[in-house]
Amino acid sequence: MRTWQVERRKRTRHLIELGGLVVKAGIVDLTGDDRATILGALLWMADKLKSDQGKQARALWAAKGKQAFAVERATDAPTISQERPWDRA
Template sequence: MRAWQVDRRKRTRHLIELGGAVIKAGIVDLTGEDRATIFGSLLWMPDKLQSDRGEQARALWAARGKHAFKADPATSHGPAAFRR
């Protein structure tokens, strides 16, 4: 297999895992699959992280995410599956 094919498969897997995180968080259901709302909320995150309370927000979000992974036995890969 060529290097570009391997890279493309890695990128595809990464994007699928990130999409899975959006679904797993319930965002898709809560927004009625409104992509503008989902994208808007994702755009809000960098603003929050770059604010004077960004480190506090990151720590809170990380703690909630780790807790959710531990609480869901169906998550076979844990947080590492979404950290790339």
């Protein structure tokens, strides 16, 4: 396999995992899959991270995310990478 193919597959996997986080957080359902709303929220997050409150926001959000991952591990819920399409039915 060529180097560019390997890199493209890595990028594709990374993008799929990031999209999975949006789904896992419930954002898709809460917004009715409204892409403009989701993008607006992400842009708001980016602005917050660039602001003088960015350090506090990053710490708060990281703690909340780590807690969610810990709960997921404790309940043996499948992670995005472990989930198979036929398990979602």
